[in-house]
Amino acid sequence: MRHTLPIAPQFYVTAPQPCPYLDGRMERKLFTALQGDGAERLNDALSQQGFRRSQNVLYRPSCTDCAACLSARIDVAAFRPTKSQKRALKRNAHLARRATSPWATEDQYALFRRYLDARHADGGMADMDVFEFAAMIEETPIRSRVVEYTDQDTQEVIAVSLTDVLEDGVSMVYSFYTPDMPQASLGTWMILDHIAIARENGLPYVYLGYWVPGSPKMGYKSKFSGLEVYAGGRWQKMTNPETFSTADHPPGGEPIAEQVANISLPDRRPTRA
Template sequence: MRHTLPLAPQFYVTAPQPCPYLDGRMERKLFTALQGDDATTLNNALSQQGFRRSQNVLYRPSCTDCSACLSARIDVSRFTPSKSQKRILRRNRHLQRRATSPWATEDQYALFRTYLDSRHADGGMADMDVFEFAAMIEETPIRSRVIEYTDDVSGELIGVSLTDVLEDGLSMVYSFFTPELQRQSLGTYLILDHIEIAREAGLPYVYLGYWVPGSPKMGYKAKFSGLEVYTAGNWQRLGDPEIFAASLHPLSTDPIAEQVANISLPDTRAGR
């Protein structure tokens, strides 16, 4: 099924498939291609409306009767680390950060495979081979960086984040790390370090993907102060996570045509 707006990108809907976050539910995505001279402008505009990038595609959940998935970002100006997050920062003081162009390496893929086999062996990316991994890293029409974290003693690569640079923040597209180092809480540390990178660069937000109330996999995101979620067409402070119920209702989601009509698109013709 295809839906279009005049002088606008074409939007499509995926076929329903089992939800990776909530048992017994089906997921569906609204998506559009990210390509051409206006890719950066479109990515900025749609990221601010809850969309995420995957290679050359921008997508947003559009499930038939569930609206649990909420795009999440951290307001850097309102973030204050908790006591446990301060401990995580101290435990990882020995890590060295290096930002590079989006280019896949053998070391990255080896770490990626170790991470998937330990944490997401039954997930949708479990069978990703080295060529698909390279495409995930390298196929980007916008300004992206690979941020690597290495042990300053052994030189071992222990964490990686594929990160997009938006006009209003950093978007952590995908991150992975050494799963055995549980005490170091590397997943949390990578987010904490991105908050610092954004602060140094004068960028107001760090985009984290989706927060799903009721999903243990996504619960950690609610532990960051300054968290905002995109709901009912606006960003709002998370506040008490308990007020966001993962409800299942046939009227939870607007019809696709109405969703597309309500998307605010940039005027890419300006100045031409």
């Protein structure tokens, strides 16, 4: 019987670059590779500490002059829909959900391109080609699903979410939808449906990525009751978004070595051969 101890993950820092959310600020990310037999345990553990997945990488903001980006999740048990969210549910009742293995299709890419061209033409993903799109969808070492929403009458794909299944919830890695239905509130509705998915599977949280107070791109996340943000090394209930001000964002502060030292890693379980 032989025991093999897995190598502890190594953490790195990206070079500073302009922040996509707040003008005049620079962003930097702390990241590590997501690979091997322990990938799911690592993803679960770090997601609970404010990290996000992008293909086979886990990352978390580590900016020197700002700590504005706050990882956000919805406590499913505490969520109560607003009147406008109830209207979004009714408006999209004709859409059918279908969850599949993470496999990219031409229909998905065509919808993705329409979404980017209409909503994020100047964003970092604007030049993504079909091969890069396929990599975004398919390169995942953990349990991921592509959730497609189709019009039950026309069978047209209206919206898509790349979703990870965690031990304590579902994580919406990236979502896109038709830009031709602005009154449908499809972005809001997809989050509402993921709350339903979490409930159906007995999972307590829906992870939404980062919420950035002061960024119009991220404002919609604060409209969900039951929202929690990861700040000060712990998850905190969002009581009033107005208490967060871009002027009050503290510096990132901690040296990288200290940040890494404070990350809780999953048990290094030995494997048997």
